[in-house]
Amino acid sequence: MAGSVQQTDVAIIGAGPVGLFAVFECGMLGLKCHVLDALGAPGGQCSALYPEKPIYDIPGHPTIAAADLIAKLEEQAAPFAPVYHLGQEVEALQRIPGGFRLATARGTAIETKAVIIAAGVGAFGPNRPPLDAIERYEGKSVFYLVSRREAFREVAADIDEGADAIIVKPALPYLDIVAGARERFDVPIAAYNVSGEYAMVKAAAMQGWIDERRVVLEALTSIKRAGADMIITYHAKDAVRWLETA
């Protein structure tokens, strides 16, 4: 509801698993919640990045698919009637007498007695590889997420319609998708080893915890072994140097 200022006890920024469970906890204390998320649906990373992946570390659930966990968290929160504001990033947070005022990119304004920031690693969206005019191919032959295995069917349809290559990202968490696509499709497959994957290795190497050369070459080899024809990686220059001097 853009335009008017809405009032609540608690505003929760982020409708990921943490934000959803916070609704339940607040509800048990008799507090009314508004939940805001930049994504168009609740669930954070679980819904947006890996809804079908089994999770094994949830107490009481030996295994549960990420999407099912989110459905259960929503069900658990539902009796407390949270008000969701989805598809809108919170852009401003200021102190006002008696609480806080939030404003979103779509003009929603909320005054609240308390704010819970359950924003995970922050709002996220496509992490575009640095390729010219890639936007032209997005949604047609370039996809950033394979969030449903049925998506393979969509890839097949796109290939039928003329897509001449596919990109899978992030590379290491989605080696199964690379391997599955390799088995199913006879088009070049690029795996995008994203900046987060790069940063983790670099940070550990800088701490002296790992042998960077060995870890990088092993990771890149695993991507190749999964079936990628091309690897887009920030390790490229180092890897070439190491391979040339091997």
Ligand SMILES: Cc1cc2nc3c(=O)[nH]c(=O)nc-3n(C[C@H](O)[C@H](O)[C@H](O)COP(=O)(O)OP(=O)(O)OC[C@H]3O[C@@H](n4cnc5c(N)ncnc54)[C@H](O)[C@@H]3O)c2cc1C
């Ligand atoms: C591929 C993959 C597999 C994983 N597997 C597991 C696993 O098996 N087990 C496990 O325990 N963990 C796993 N994780 C990690 C797990 O997903 C995260 O720890 C978890 O999602 C964190 O929950 P959260 O609610 O804190 O944050 P998130 O899930 O990141 O949700 C935060 C939400 O806040 C929103 N947000 C951020 N900033 C704003 C803003 N300014 N305005 C509006 N909205 C905002 C975001 O859009 C997002 O929806 C995995 C992660 C990935 C990427």
